[in-house]
Amino acid sequence: MVSVARHRPAELQSCEDCGIGRLCLSSNLLGGNLQELKPFIGNQFTVQRRERLFDAYSPQRALYVVRAGSFKTCEIDADGDEQVLEFYLPGDVLGLEDLLQRRHRADAVALEESSICTVPLDRFGQDDESDSIIFREMFSVMCCKLGEQRQLIHQLGKADATARLASFLLHLSDRLAERNLPARQFRLSMGRTDIASYLRSTLETASRSFSALQREGFIHVRGKNVQIIDDPAMRERFLLT
Amino acid sequence: MVSVARHRPAELQSCEDCGIGRLCLSSNLLGGNLQELKPFIGNQFTVQRRERLFDAYSPQRALYVVRAGSFKTCEIDADGDEQVLEFYLPGDVLGLEDLLQRRHRADAVALEESSICTVPLDRFGQDDESDSIIFREMFSVMCCKLGEQRQLIHQLGKADATARLASFLLHLSDRLAERNLPARQFRLSMGRTDIASYLRSTLETASRSFSALQREGFIHVRGKNVQIIDDPAMRERFLLT
DNA sequence: CGTCTCTTTGAATGGTATCAAACCCGGTGG
């Protein structure tokens, strides 16, 4: 069995790795103008597990970059059920989709003790030059997000519960790898309920899917600890696009 | 029975109604600077039913505004199945999500004889001022699209097939109303297969859902002709958010 | 070591996909 250090969240080493410098990891709009973004960075602070970074419907004052730990955004629907919208890892930016209305459209909750950098919105509008840079960055992230959501929609329609979980795990693994974090063996900071909610399923089905993936030899699971055993086979079997 | 004029697609009256002037109908970033966008408008042409406006993976040369008629975008997935991504009505802009890569990510197919205005991409980068305006416009549309996709994801997870169809029809009705087109009684330009694909369901289920909505007195259906009979009750019963 | 929360597993129910056949409508040609 693997001995896991207790509750040590994933962390970025330096500002150079910080997501605000390349808001969308797959974007290459920016060459190396990290310096130009420095003026936008505000103060840092930590958020405890289950604490909210911001509330739905509250006015937006900043963008938030996850420095360490992880978050989920979720909204409460008309029936009072919580729906998980997205998970955020170190380097991810929270609040982009709220910029237009300058009002948060979801709750942001820390999944573990986490550290945050702020990018106050009042820095915008000071200088057209840097405004334009950050605007294009945001645009690029939005494009990525649109693509990701499209992916999710596609999956929700075609793939069964097990395939959706497999995709989720592979995507998570890819994101961890992009951040130079352990991507083959990791600890999920979110519970089965959150995963199920994100995948538009139920916690029982999610749990069964974990078991199924383990039974078929793709992964090893023990509670929140996941090890991806046969990554290529898993992609071959479950990844559609 | 209603006598329907044969195949007369919905149409915009003037450039003032054109979507490029307020790319996202719910956005209010622009005050009234329609004039500033005029230089961006390129030539017009028509597309026949089932003809493609552009192909997936082809390089993007322009944005396309639907002037009359309607379109669907769809992609062929790994299994060779067509997946409908979005439907476009007069005033809608095609190609926004492809801007980052300047490469189309889906096929765009005319659902009926349609008319198109182009916004060639080579107009961009000439003038920072107008670039910035169009950039913000696009950003605003992206925000709207993100919201819509989020809505769809939500529905795919929670609502059953009938509720999803109801939502689809109500949303379509709203979009027609925004364009000052008949919104209570209209002719669907897309077939059951396309609707089913968009809703991540099957044509049989879509058909049954139409029947169910009619049986319960919410709508009247006769092939592609739809009349919304009890709009408020339908919203009350099916619309989640 | 006990308690609480989260997770796993089981059995029954229900919605949707699938397979199959009949039907309707629009268009064509006699």
Add this chain to the structure above:
DNA sequence: CCACCGGGTTTGATACCATTCAAAGAGACG
């Protein structure tokens, strides 16, 4: 004008997967 044809649509029967309800099991923490 009517008969016919073909694509699209409706409806029916069955099978399967996911949800739901229920209970037992594992892990975290004091």
